[in-house]
Amino acid sequence: MPAEGTVFLLDDEPGMVKALTRLLKAEGYAVRAFTSAKAFLESYQPQALGCLVLDVAMPEIDGMELQRRLTRSGALLPIVFLTGHGDIPMSVQAIKAGAEDFLTKPVNDADLLRAVRAALQRAALQCELIAETALLQRRHSTLTVREREVMAHIVAGELNKVAAARLGVGEHTIKVHRARVMEKMGVESLADLVRAAERLGLETPADPNED
Amino acid sequence: MVASACLTLAAIHLLIWSMNRAAWANLLFSLSALATAALAGCEYWMMRAQTPAEYATALRWHHIPIWVIFVTTVGFVLVHLRAGRRWLAWTVCALRTLSLLLNFTVGQSLQYLEITHLRSIRFLGESVSGAVGVRNPLLLIGQVSALLWLVFLADAAAAVWRRGERRQAAVGGTIAFFALATTVQAVLVFGQVIAAPFAASPFFLAVIAAMGYELTREVLRTAQLSVSLRESEERMTLAADAAGFGIWMWESARNRLWASERGRHQLGFTSGEPLSIPAMLQHIHPDDREAVHRGLKLAGEAMGEWRAEYRVPLPDGTYRWIVARSRMYPDAASGMPARMLGVTVDITARKTAEQALEMQRDELVHLARITTLNEFSNSLAHELNQPLAIILTNAQAAQRLLAQTPPDLAEARDILADIVSEDQRAGEVIRRLRSLLKHGQSQLLPLSVNTIVEDALRIAHSELIGRGITVHTALAASAPKIAGDRIQLQQVLLNLILNACEAMAANPPASRHLTLASAHNGGIIRISVSDTGCGLPSDAESIFKPFYTTRKDGLGLGLSICRSIVTAHHGRLWAEAHGAAGHSLGAAAARPAATLHLELPAVT
Numbered sequence: 126m127p128a129e130g131t132v133f134l135l136d137d138e139p140g141m142v143k144a145l146t147r148l149l150k151a152e153g154y155a156v157r158a159f160t161s162a163k164a165f166l167e168s169y170q171p172q173a174l175g176c177l178v179l180d181v182a183m184p185e186i187d188g189m190e191l192q193r194r195l196t197r198s199g200a201l202l203p204i205v206f207l208t209g210h211g212d213i214p215m216s217v218q219a220i221k222a223g224a225e226d227f228l229t230k231p232v233n234d235a236d237l238l239r240a241v242r243a244a245l246q247r248a249a250l251q252c253e254l255i256a257e258t259a260l261l262q263r264r265h266s267t268l269t270v271r272e273r274e275v276m277a278h279i280v281a282g283e284l285n286k287v288a289a290a291r292l293g294v295g296e297h298t299i300k301v302h303r304a305r306v307m308e309k310m311g312v313e314s315l316a317d318l319v320r321a322a323e324r325l326g327l328e329t330p331a332d333p334n335e336d
Numbered sequence: 337m338v339a340s341a342c343l344t345l346a347a348i349h350l351l352i353w354s355m356n357r358a359a360w361a362n363l364l365f366s367l368s369a370l371a372t373a374a375l376a377g378c379e380y381w382m383m384r385a386q387t388p389a390e391y392a393t394a395l396r397w398h399h400i401p402i403w404v405i406f407v408t409t410v411g412f413v414l415v416h417l418r419a420g421r422r423w424l425a426w427t428v429c430a431l432r433t434l435s436l437l438l439n440f441t442v443g444q445s446l447q448y449l450e451i452t453h454l455r456s457i458r459f460l461g462e463s464v465s466g467a468v469g470v471r472n473p474l475l476l477i478g479q480v481s482a483l484l485w486l487v488f489l490a491d492a493a494a495a496v497w498r499r500g501e502r503r504q505a506a507v508g509g510t511i512a513f514f515a516l517a518t519t520v521q522a523v524l525v526f527g528q529v530i531a532a533p534f535a536a537s538p539f540f541l542a543v544i545a546a547m548g549y550e551l552t553r554e555v556l557r558t559a560q561l562s563v564s565l566r567e568s569e570e571r572m573t574l575a576a577d578a579a580g581f582g583i584w585m586w587e588s589a590r591n592r593l594w595a596s597e598r599g600r601h602q603l604g605f606t607s608g609e610p611l612s613i614p615a616m617l618q619h620i621h622p623d624d625r626e627a628v629h630r631g632l633k634l635a636g637e638a639m640g641e642w643r644a645e646y647r648v649p650l651p652d653g654t655y656r657w658i659v660a661r662s663r664m665y666p667d668a669a670s671g672m673p674a675r676m677l678g679v680t681v682d683i684t685a686r687k688t689a690e691q692a693l694e695m696q697r698d699e700l701v702h703l704a705r706i707t708t709l710n711e712f713s714n715s716l717a718h719e720l721n722q723p724l725a726i727i728l729t730n731a732q733a734a735q736r737l738l739a740q741t742p743p744d745l746a747e748a749r750d751i752l753a754d755i756v757s758e759d760q761r762a763g764e765v766i767r768r769l770r771s772l773l774k775h776g777q778s779q780l781l782p783l784s785v786n787t788i789v790e791d792a793l794r795i796a797h798s799e800l801i802g803r804g805i806t807v808h809t810a811l812a813a814s815a816p817k818i819a820g821d822r823i824q825l826q827q828v829l830l831n832l833i834l835n836a837c838e839a840m841a842a843n844p845p846a847s848r849h850l851t852l853a854s855a856h857n858g859g860i861i862r863i864s865v866s867d868t869g870c871g872l873p874s875d876a877e878s879i880f881k882p883f884y885t886t887r888k889d890g891l892g893l894g895l896s897i898c899r900s901i902v903t904a905h906h907g908r909l910w911a912e913a914h915g916a917a918g919h920s921l922g923a924a925a926a927r928p929a930a931t932l933h934l935e936l937p938a939v940t
Binding site: 137138140141143144145147148151152182183184185187209210230231232233234237 | 714717718721722723724725726727728729730732733734736737740744747751754758798800801802804806807
């Protein structure tokens with residue numbers, strides 16, 4: 126079964142684009158093919174679920190340059206690079222910049238399909254992650270100022286007593302707030318709350334010892 | 337005695353004339369001498385005459401040798417001394433001829449209408465006959481002719497003297513003096529002023545002697561000339577030998593070929609082998625023979641100069657290269673082709689050196705081409721890799737399509753068609769590569785410059801992409817063809833492209849622009865390669881010098897070899913700087929910094 130999402134194909138060689146399209150379509154993938162980076166950029170929607178099979182050597186905007194541009198624009202599109210004469214430094218650079226894979230032409234069908242499947246899975250995962258984060262953000266925004274403060278102290282690992290002392294309230298009040306936070310954030314345990322805080326990139330309160 | 341002396345001289349000069357028909361003076365002299373001998377005979381006859389009738393007959397006949405002597409001496413002066421007035425000569429001959437006719441028609445002779453009797457005269461201790469009779473008034477005509485003869489001779493002698501030829505003038509003077517003596521004697525004898533027999537022959541003998549002296553000198557001089565000619569010929573042969581020249585001469589009239597020893601050797605003759613034109617042609621390499629034959633014939637007919645380089649095969653299977661030069665000379669008199677003089681030089685050493693140089697040049701061009709191709713090896717590998725990658729992916733896609741139920745046969749058929757065309761494309765890349773690697777002699781064929789540009793761009797395609805260079809082309813439509821070696825011209829273009837790439841290596845990718853343009857103007861076709869790189873050195877010509885390079889690993893032969901290739905195509909290759917550097921951004925980014933122009937003549 127093919128993974129979900131569109132495979133974007135970009136190679137300046139029309140013959141190559143045609144052959145890859147055939148192969149991917151035979152495997153049941155939805156394919157959108159382009160022969161220039163410009164044409165691709167014009168029609169690409171950042172929220173689309175998919176991956177990009179990209180030729181490195183192209184006139185005008187080459188593969189590496191396109192990767193840079195996509196990263197800058199915040200697009201989360203996993204890239205499978207294809208190259209006629211890939212050298213190691215180039216592949217290292219591409220992988221470091223977040224490429225899913227770096228394959229050398231002529232490419233074996235199994236290798237390519239494996240890479241595409243992995244890329245699409247990652248894309249799906251990223252999509253899920255984004256959706257989850259958005260949900261958490263929405264939930265976090267429903268917290269009161271006090272609740273956010275309490276949450277910050279809890280996820281920092283402070284005991285109720287300590288947090289109450291630092292916030293200048295009673296321990297019971299802390300307990301009530303804590304229950305409200307857990308409920309509003311839709312988590313069952315402290316560990317889940319910590320993960321949600323991490324996902325949201327919340328700041329931990331300043332350590333009083335540092336003052 | 338007079339007669340025998342004259343006959344001997346006559347015989348000698350008749351012989352000379354028979355050997356050299358152009359020696360008219362010798363013939364005239366011979367005739368004079370013969371006539372003088374005959375005159376001596378007639379005079380002897382007259383002296384011994386017993387009857388008036390016999391005397392008259394002898395007298396009549398003696399006018400014939402007289403006539404001959406007049407005509408031949410006049411002729412001799414005209415021909416040999418190249419002097420005397422022609423009208424006077426004609427008048428003398430005409431009057432003398434008239435005298436001769438009258439001599440045989442009027443009276444008993446020109447002197448006497450009738451000889452009445454003979455008288456005995458003492459002469460040199462002997463008794464000889466003299467005539468007494470009625471004088472012929474027409475003798476005056478004879479005397480006038482004799483007078484004019486004297487005037488002619490004296491005038492001619494004076495003319496020769498004035499010309500500064502003292503010796504010839506003396507000869508002419510002598511002839512004139514003895515002619516005068518004869519005439520005076522005749523007048524005295526026939527005017528019966530003195531009692532003496534008519535004896536002109538001794539005087540004429542003196543005339544003959546004077547003429548003979550002159551001609552003998554001529555014969556001696558000819559002999560001397562032939563000796564000095566032989567010496568000069570020896571000197572010339574020696575000089576020619578020292579310079580390595582062979583000399584030869586062909587006389588058309590006698591179809592005789594002569595050659596100096598070295599000439600014989602160079603023409604391929606063995607010693608002792610008879611020389612002839614057909615044999616000479618036979619010694620020439622069969623491939624060159626026809627051309628030599630044609631050239632020789634043409635030069636012979638048109639009396640022109642002929643030059644040819646040809647081979648003479650040697651017994652050991654090698655051959656000797658000869659350059660031959662000759663010229664046909666006309667005969668001085670007729671103006672018809674007479675002699676062909678020729679020089680041959682052995683140029684085997686030069687030819688061998690030339691061939692070695694040619695081979696070295698070819699070798700260098702080939703080496704440079706391989707170096708250039710080496711620069712494009714990545715590009716070529718990619719060009720070959722691309723169709724192979726397409727073929728593999730297509731084939732694997734087809735495998736999957738055929739494994740489906742039902743198999744997608746229509747798509748599989750399309751795939752096979754694509755595989756075939758990609759395979760052909762790969763084959764084309766290999767063919768192009770092989771032709772560039774091939775080591776062959778250059779051959780000039782009609783070519784389209786646009787095809788050369790497109791071919792070179794195809795080879796450089798991946799390299800240019802890899803280097804982030806944007807390529808622009810502006811090719812002239814319907815440019816006339818040029819005559820060139822496709823491989824070598826591709827080599828030139830690849831080098832120019834490569835140089836442009838190198839020049840732009842330091843540019844930011846957005847300002848790496850390569851422009852290839854072709855244009856034609858009249859019979860000249862121009863290809864221009866422009867780049868936006870670092871420009872040219874202040875002395876733009878220096879980039880064409882051997883070993884000029886800006887790279888650490890470069891040999892610096894690329895452009896110098898390019899120029900030598902273009903020059904061999906009768907074209908020009910030069911660089912043009914555009915002033916402003918090409919590094920500027922924006923719209924001016926594509927403005928070239930340097931252009932290399934290549935001009936080739938169109939095929940006519």
